[in-house]
Amino acid sequence: MPITFYGHYFSSFCQKALIAFYEHGLDYTFREIDFQNDEIMQELGALWPIRKMPVIVDQNRTVIESSIIVEYVDERYHRDFRLIPQDADRAIEVRFMDRFFDHYVATPQMKLVIDAMRSEGEHDPYGVAKAKVMLETSYAWLDEKMKDRTWAIGNDFTLADCAAGPHLFYAHWSHPIDPRFENLRAYRDRLMARPSFARCIEDGRYFRPFFPLDVPHMDLD
Template identity: 40%
Template sequence: MLALYGHLFSSYTWKALIPLYANETPFEFRSVGPDQPENTAFVQAAGPMGKFPVLQDGETVVFESSAIIDHLDAFHPGPNRFVPADPAAAIRTRMMDRVFDNYVMNMMQESVVAAIRNPGAPDPEVLARVNEKLERVYAWLENWLDTYDPPLGITLVECAAAPSLFYADWVHQIDRRFPRLARWRAHLLTLPAVSRCVEDARPFRAWFPLGAPDRD
């Protein structure tokens, strides 16, 4: 039995949960937090920074969400193939995975960290810088979506895009200047695997220090 260590409110945990749900892969979820010291200790020992999600597959331990999805594709295949077999398509898919992780998810988390450090008064320079960069990425994604042909199922692109756009919109809303991106975000939230993550995380929304966590 596979075991995934993480937290239901964590964007990167969502990224690993989505492919498991999409392919209906049997697994056990092991929550990480103060009330689960043994799970926390496992995660701390798994990788150099002790971050979740972490996948345990027998004697094999995989950390980093993109690597987890590659592992699922290779050793627990299902109806959704998350990275295409065609080398050129695989490169494009992995490139977009990096876009969503590095330029959306990690970027918006800078504002979240600033808000946590100074509750009620986050550094306005940090917020302004993050918002400016997110708008640049939103504009780029708006143009990219003009050429993106979404698959019938879920790929690594959707696994990365859904959680990053879900939370980024709370930090800096995707407004009417980016209609394709707003529509695609809404579409992603209707996917059963993504919707399950949204609902499971709902009890923790009060933790989010910025934006409009009651919007979705």
């Protein structure tokens, strides 16, 4: 029986989990989350009262949070490679880089998006400025980190890259990566060309007009 995946194709955290599905060639049944749809929200809430996505159900087992979902499918359904290295030291580095992309790229990026969705008079210019500083700091750190690496921890595609792809994709839309960070921009390009993430980009293309920041010129191909 295919895994049931509760999420949205335009969500970076859902894309992060879906990359792992595509890397391992997993089938799934998709339940699209619509916050205006009471039926699907009740269904999601019965599985996870916090009502955050993604959530998966596999053989009556509910698995929550994108990093945990990636680890779950990697442990149970991996093929000839692993997204979490078996070597303990390398696994720690992968998990650290995963946390870095979630906390220091995705979180400030979402701050910019959420602020853009607020009504006039409800904006948070101080918070936006702090988020941009965090992104600039993260970009600079990552650019140095990626100067001699193909993927986040070296030559192997891992959980960290599952996080990096969608988070850097939308971060560049929200606060463009300066051309001086050429290592980071090249890494983002490699992620976009990876078949598993390229599929996520296509899955979410329909929803681009709903992105609240004016980036029609970004990543048109």
